[in-house]
Amino acid sequence: MPLISSNPTIVDGVEYPYFLVNLSISPYDPPRGASVALRLTPYRDLELGGIEAQPDYAKAVSILDVFEVAESDPAFEKAVVGIMNTLQEFITDKGL
Secondary structure: OOEEEEEEEEEOOEEEEEEEEEEEEOOOOOOOOOOEEEEEEEEEEOOOOOEEEOHHHOEEEEEOOHHHHHHHOHHHHHHHHHHHHHHHHHHHHHOO
C-alpha cells in the first residue's frame, strides 16, 4: 500500500504522488524522553515496472520532544501512538 501525498511533488511536469518513508521513533512512554525523525521521499511508479524517486525533494520532519508537540498537535499524537501500538501488536504477535 503506497503512502499517497496530499500535495504531490511535480518535477519537470512529472507528478510524484507517493512517498518512500524512513521513520525513527524512540520509545513513547512518559516520563521518558521521546523523539521522531521522518523523511518522506517522493516517487512515482514507472510504466514498465519499478519506481523513480526524487530524493532532492524529500520532506524531513524532526521532533525532539514528542510530548511537548503532542500536547498542541492532536494529529501528531494520534500518529505516534497509532504507530507505536501497531508495532507493539506486531512484536507481540511474532513473539519478538
